[in-house]
Amino acid sequence: MNGKRNLVRSFTTPFGDVPAPAAFIAATTVWVAVLGTWAVATYGGYVADMFLPVPDAVIRRAWKLASDGTLFVHLWSSVEVVLLGFTVSAAIAVPLGLYMGTYKIVQAALEPLVNFIRYLPVTSLVPLFILWIGIGIGQRITVIFFGTFFSQLIMISDEARAVSRDLVNASYTLGTTRREAVWHVIFPAALPGIINTLRVTMGWAWTYLVVAELVAANSGLGFISLKAMRGFQVDTIFLAIFLIGLLGLITDMGFRLMRRWLCPWAA
């Protein structure tokens, strides 16, 4: 009785901790409710299956596409584009953002241009990219790069700029040179924030991937989704949406693990 009251109390306390099993049950309940509503709406015949497929139709579709291998072709096509576009973007944005946050002159030089490009909707550039690069994988990678790079750069430079001056000062009094301070002090101090930035922008990369695939592509989850719309195969659309969500969840978990592994001190 007392235990139950404590539990209710911990649920209703702002920022109160909740036992792990309770958190698990809460999350499962929401999933079951969503899937249950879906099942009732479709099996109950409340919604036409042209608009909302029955759950087992999605599973059968997944099985069918998986057994002839096309599912994996399209899955890999999407993953490949996201990974390439995101990696190229991060590989430039991390060091450049670090210098931009550290050295005011680099900030002064880059920030006006970067902010101009950052607020351009990437979608407005897509026709240009198609004209320049065509509709191959290069075009989709370019869309992802443009969608993530400039914001990554600004966010990472903010992380670097937020590093405590006294931390840098302390390192100087211990014999660190000004040049060493960037990689020996500012980088490790900003690393948890940098990983968070990468995690957030990875979500955007998935968004721009689908945009790119819907506009012009001949493979990928966005592509099969668009093709399915033309053939009224709503189950395929659901499958594609589900897989994109699942991949997003997996990459998000990957970044969480990476942060825990690289920055155990910030946990």
Added chain:
Amino acid sequence: MTNTRGSLSIQNVSLSYGKAEKRVLALDGISFEVRSNQFTVIVGPSGCGKSSLLYIAAGLLEASAGGVTASGRLVEAPGADRGMVFQSYTLFPWLTVRDNIGYGLRRKSMPAAEREAIVARYLDEVGLTAFAGHYPKQLSGGMMQRVAIARALANDPDILLMDEPFGALDSQTRHSMQKLLLRVWEQSQKTVAFVTHDIDEAILLGDRVIVMTARPGKVKADIEINIPRPRAPEIELESEFISLKRRILNELRGEIDEDH
């Protein structure tokens, strides 16, 4: 001007900041000499620029006029010869206690075995051997400042600059830190310039107390503390201590009244 290792000479240092009519004079022609191995405490009302003076000595801040020489050399940039302990917590959060203490030695590329021996000695000195593998986040404020002191001393600087290192600690922790610093300093006998606004702390620790005026900071009094060492906090009840405290308080009182 002395030329020996560990001496610190503040020569006519002024500091002003801000632009045009908003220009503020923070330090106004400060001069004093600190002998090698002397423990000098600087006290003054808040905003008198005593911390700025320490930053100038460290080479972290540039004086508007005048200069500082450390061990006979003009200070132009920060360097490992002038270690510093800050009021804010400045341990590197991504390094364990052990690696924080060894940071400066690693920068000097000291061989690992030698480094580890020094780190172990200072871990023991500040009583944190059991916490060697902890990250700063897992430590209390007092423990963090103990590591900061160990980190500065392990690097073997000629001069140790301490900017209100115990200012953020509760009074009980502060007392035990003062005892620890007395013990460590009485063994190492380094030149120390220590900034505080706590008069008891100043008399307990210092060979000499420099009293600064309110802004713009000038040297108002320079008082020798001839209480024999080793000292313990119990001396705070002795008449000699109390008369010194009265003298310093009188010097400061005028300044604080003017200020408020």
